Amino acid sequence: MDTIGNALYLGGYGIYVWPAFATAAAVLCWMAVSTVARLRGAERSLDRLRRARAKAAAPGGEAAPAEALNGQGTDP
């Protein structure tokens, strides 16, 4: 326990060092999460549009590709 206490205390600098590492971890995690969310959103929109176009191109197909997104398009 004493070792853990010393590690957290870091000679009195723990209150500066640990928030610094926590900030870095949080920002790096945000980068990954926002990247994956953006990629999934874009690929999902693209799949939906392509399916709608294929359906519209098929005989008797009526779905309009623009409606397939329901306003969930991604920024180009």
Added chain:
Amino acid sequence: MIHFLANPARFMRIGARVLPWCWAVAALGMGAGLWFALVSSPADYQQGDSVRIMYIHVPSAWMALAVYSLIALVSAMALVWKHPLGYLIGRAAAPLGTGFTVICLVTGALWGQTSWGTWWVWDARLTSVLILFFLYLGYMALASAFDDPDRGNRAAALLAIVGFVNIPIIKFSVDWWSTLHQPASVLRSGGPAIHPSMLTPLVLMAVGFAAYFLALLVLRVRAEIAGRKVAALMMASAMGGAGSNPARRERI
């Protein structure tokens, strides 16, 4: 090489191949870097354990500068050679560069409080890095400010190129002006003035950060390309599809 990579399909093929390696190097670099930074490396004889902040502050500062330089480079390529991939790489890299700048500024403030007794001072190094942060924000705002994405891309690219003047100012600010911030101790003529026990975690973390950035960049460029295809399909359907060639329109 630059023209070879400017083809989006080729870039994505190569990106998919290097992606697992980037993740592996990022995990190894940051994992080993953290071990050395927090456990193995010694405390500084003057700064004590507060020196451990350096192992994330300095690599994030390097990345903030490198990513902005990359954005300026690909922006120039996109404007000169009309490589649309340049715009997409710039847009994909900007949020990541902003993230590294935030890490640099926050960890710098924490380190400043322990070393200088102040969170912030308006000296040349700190102020020029804050300007870099605003340049990133301006680039992203400008890129998304127009209904026509091509206009936004061109305007943001111009800002990135003009803003590049800030990069050498940041690098040499500690030499040109009298600042609280210490001068370069790794990337300097005459070699690093830092002990190997501290240089090792610094380099490991820097390599880890760079690989992490590259991995996320590949994924973000993939998202940008998918976004362009969505916009092209939406445009084609809005135009009623008369005489349209979807395959051609989907190509960026």
